[in-house]
Amino acid sequence: MAELIAGAFFTASFERFSNMVLSGEVLKFVSAKKLNDRMLKKFKTMLLSVKALLNDAEKKQISDPDVRQWLDELRDTMYDAEDLAYEIQTEPLRCKIEGGQSGSRIFQVFNFTSRFNIKNLEDRIVEIFHTLEGVVNQKDLLGLTPSVGVHLNRSSSSSPQLLPVEEESDIYGRDDDKAAIVKLLLSDDDHDDVVGGNKISVIPIVGMGGIGKTTLAHLVFNDVNVVKKFDLKAWVTVSDEFDVFTLTKTIFETITGQKDCSIKHPHQLQCELKKAIEGKKFLYVLDDVWNENYNLWDNLRSQFTFGASGSKIIVTTRNEKIGSMMGTVPIYYIGIISNEDSWQLFAKHAFQKIINRSALQEFEEIGRKIVRKCNGLPLAIKSLGGLLCYKKHIDEWEDILNSDTWKMEECNILPTLWLSYNYLPPHLKRCFAYCSIFPKDFEIEKERLILLWMAEDLLLPQENMTLEEIGENYFNDLVSRSFIHYTKGVVFPYYHMHDLVNDLASFVSGEFCLRMGDGSFKGTTGKIRHLSYMTSKSHDIKKLEECSSKSKVLRSLLFDSRILSVQFLANLEQCLKGMRCLRMLSLCENHIMTCSGLVPITISLDLIGNLKLLRYLN
Template identity: 45%
Template sequence: MASQVIFDRIASREFVDLFRHKKLDQPLLMELKVTLVTLKAVLNDAEEKQIENPDVREWLDELKHAVFDAEDVLDEINYEALRCKLEGEAQTADKLTKKVRNLLSTSRNKFYQSMNAKIQELLQRLEHFVQLKDALGLRENVGRKVSQRTPTTSLVHEPCVYGRDEAKQNLSKVLFSDDASEENVSVIPIVGMGGVGKTTLARMLYNDNKVKEHFTLKAWACISEDYDAIRVTKTLLESVTSKPCQKTDLNLLQVELSEELRGKKFLFVLDDVWNENYIEWKYLQTPFTSGARGSKVLVTTRNKNIATFMRSVPIQTLEPLSHEDCWFLLAKHANVNPSSDPSLEEIGKKIARKCKGLPLAAQTLGGVLRWKPDSEVWNGVLNSIIWEKSDILPALGLSYHYLPAELKRCFIYCSILPKDYEFRAEDVVFLWMAEGLIPQGENGDNMEKVAKEYFDELLSRSLFQTSGKSSFVMHDLINDLAVFMSKGFCSRWEGRESHEVERVRHLSYAREKLDVAVKFEPLKGAKCLRTFLSISLKPYYRYGDSYYVSKKVLHNLLPSLTCLRVLSLSHYTNVTELPDSIKKLIHLRYLDLSYTAIETLPGVLCSLYNLQTLLLSNCFRLVELPAGLRKLKNLQKLILGGCESLTKLPVDMGELINLHHLDVSGTKIAEMPMQMSTLKSLRTLSAFIVGKSTGSTIGELGELPHLGGKLSILQLRNVVDARDALQANLKDKKDLKELELEWGDEDADDSQKEKDVLEKLQPWVNLEKLTISGYGGKDFPNWLGGSSLSNIQVMCIRKCSNCSSLPPVGRLPTLKELYIDGMKLVKTIGVEFYGSTGSSVIQPFKSLEKLEFGWMKEWEEWVPSGSGGADFPCLQELKLLECPKLRGSLPCDLPCLKKLSVRG
């Protein structure tokens, strides 16, 4: 792993201060520092030579294990210091006697004596590595220039594709032809080696607008090495029906899929097929035959034999790119102009030749060289020894080799993710944080921000790839690279195979319907395990799925894994409680109990002072949280979404001064507890519920300056004084992107007060989405249609039952979607809606693409703006639902309209 990062942490000021202020041996500290500096000096040389020298790799791996153990010792000291601080504060408050404090002090001295012994043992281990470095020929300060993180966090959008025009054209002809085999369905195989771009080409075709128009249904299924006919059939069925399916019987699934396809023209993509069993393929495709003539199945595979028995049209073999196209692709990802620097172009073309025509290799190397137009760096890549010595694809090995140290460690950790596993950025970010891979950012940046920058950097280097709107995957070969580089430290279990895990640090395993104790027998000796992560190989969780884990795992195994930092028991529906022995996991940072049947949390949980992330989403039986939650000084993320029985938060919630994220969506909480304003570190707050009596007032939001993302302020009818709303200071919350203002279902008792409240809740100018619901004022404040919302893209106005007219939202230049419903007093929509006044007429709704009116019971007339041009020049979709009195004409000049829905 990235030993540099670990060394930096142990040699940090935090570590030094810990020795200085606690009862630890000072000479031992100096000796340890000298040893660390000596070892750190040869790390670059060791990282380079491990590729060709197994002895160096073994030396480096053993050194990493030693430094991991040192981290655990440091963490143990940190925990003890925090425990003494917190318990000391509690004892002072309770006025304990001097005798008790003396006993505590004696206990503390014994602890630090034992730590001195551990550090002495650690020092002896490290000195052994110093003695061996000369024998291995390791030299100080040898290394290459490491490409720095790019100054941008731009995400990869559409992939840059070169040299595939002819292949795409040939496949398009076949796709759009209605000539088919006797079963009406053509199977089109794309064959090529790993990394040559089969999936990219298939995705280009799948997302082509002509394809969308030509086929009634389409679906994408990733097959991969773990072939499962039930999983594949269910994936296709759920894609074409757009709803989850609970069936597990293959025959029933096939019957339903056959009925859904009957008489319809469809396109299926079966990506990454490995199964060579002809009988199983014929069985899988049985439902396809009910589709209409011209239906197509596009198959990508590395195996030509598979393509031969599956095909019904000629095979499209995808050859490697030409050297020229490889160079263009590399230059694109390196962000250089091929003709701007002749010397750089000459080196770049030589590097491109070594990519052997593989697009994946070219784009990952482009990521290595991105924003580094330096011939020394480029020559270093060209002449690297990795081209001759690596057991993996050399270009991919170089993409790892030239990563900055902090990114190496994050990338390697992702080797615990299975192939084709889709993940969200935040899932990975919070695991990195829990494992100590993310430093506190410069300039006061929080760890989440730094971690997201790391994630975007790995994405820009093509080590991650986008998969859908908000998920990501690792290419198979990239996954192989991560596994190769993490050997001995990371492990993932995907079946019943045996494993050597005694010294493994990070483990993921495929969650099964019944996880029995014998499955985890190998972990009895894994005393240094840090990650215990359950993962579902299904594409997503379906409500009603049940998983069970042996009670022996909970009560016997887990408490013995005392180095754990990440523990996930997510989706085990038989987990109703945690044993008190969980208190032994003092290093724990991340605890995921989401989708379990947990009823109460043990009080000892509150002694896990290092906890950063606590996930309780959809714990539908959870009633309340332990009172001692305030002790979790390092808690950063608390998700309670879906805990439908939860009606209150702890009264001392305000003591969680390091809490960064609080999600209470899906709960029945009636009001926020007092002193919410003390949570100064809070970055996201899903909802703030204004209480009727004793809870926090809305004004406390003003003391939370870092709030961002989405915020819902609910039950605004409970605001007593409109001046409290002004104190919420929404106008200065620059990181807010989405805001919901909801007054509740009761009728307004003071419409003027409600207008005053809304007037004072004007948000920051960069807000992107605004929802106003249940507002009881008689009209809207001026800011709602003015320049103060110059970046708004989506607006929803609902159930504002006292308003007889709409706000002038036509003035908003960036508004793309507008939803209005339940405005029961509105009879006419006229010039005020468009933003026009008596003296001026403007061109309204310059960007609006979607407009929906619903449940407007009294709406009779829709008057045009009189601007002289189209009132809705970009409108693509218009819906009118349950507007029974509307008469006259609709807007006539709608040049971009694609969809019109009228009902009631």
């Protein structure tokens, strides 16, 4: 199923790639190098043939694993060709700068062909050519046929939209759930568990992914009566990595207002936490818990024994076993929302402005049928509402209602998310897929993500707009379509991706994007283009060294908040020497452990200077 999405991703990027490879700059460069003109023309013909086969391949790969493999091999080859094209486009600029030449016309640079410095250029072009030729020649064996015509994203002012209404909550059907949890928070009942002489109640909220557990927890966490009851409040997103020290430190930083406290020793942290919470009534939320290890939970819970009686902990999880293990009161199961609440939530996102009232009834009839297919799941409803908001024709709504995607059962991705992704504009597909470099529950910085998109050349230039402005429009589009979520937060607002949306992004990227340290690492191949390591754990460092040494075609290398050894940094620098395609290198907030303590990372300027495709350095 991962390859299914990979095919859709490939179609979105193919047009951009072929235009670049067949551009005047690349052709002039190849011509100046006196490469085989016949081979170049044949290469152009093969690119056009591949383009014609993609639609048929994407349809057939669902049931034919050979077609899925064909698409994967094709995508890897296109990545190699694209990397070479970028080198070719960069080389004239290098020659011009080093040669001190004036003028902007590309062919002026080609007079200095002896200065070109692209290693094994002819061999690489020939290898890409023969690989692509072999892939194309398999089309008859796979029964692939070229198709004509493309699906166009249409737009018109006839889109179904209602009169604007006063700003209201984006949450429907949770009033009773909120009241029940708030009642538990405000009461001190006999079910409270005695921990170290203090009563601390643990309230588990259990439900399937996308049902709204986190939303419900936010509702009660910010309730005015709840805010008045507790002296201290902290919200921690747990996810896969249940590290007791890290979770405790996060809670300590939240309740004390400290940022990036320097405490390194568990005992010292426990002493400081005791001072902060002793005799005070606290409310903690442990959101999205996956760990079933009771000893880890018991260790974490013991850190809070100094709080006042009546303190509470809310736990949200998809796993009923975890809810039973951690809870001191019966599990609160959160269910789907009603048909009418589902419709109200959908309408809020799908209908936003005034339209011709005569068209509304027809759209509403189809919309209600679509909503019923979402089975009361808020994430699915919001996702489709955000999609259909941009669909201006009734037949587009009918296409979504009748899509075969609703019948897919091969993976754990929601059909509604598949639909929403498939109908994204091509430029947003690539930007969304790139977000798979971030681990689950990662707080996304909009400005930083836009810079990463720029480094990967994912933003299409527009007249009278900077790339930053274009990137912000892309980002806002993904937010409006519920691919990136805006949350007010406990202290300040932030952006993140829902777990199920993050899973979708990972499927889209396939084996070409690898996250390490969050439990998703399954091994490595030479096809990885984007690699991130964003965790406090250190036990995967050997795997990381192995992965870095094998990945010679990396485009993105992202480390965050790591303590690295001197030897690891030396190995990393050695690996960087061979990463000719690297466009983004981020080592922010990383340090090296030395005999004299922690020192910031430094990288040789000569090494950075050799990364001639590098566009983003942190």
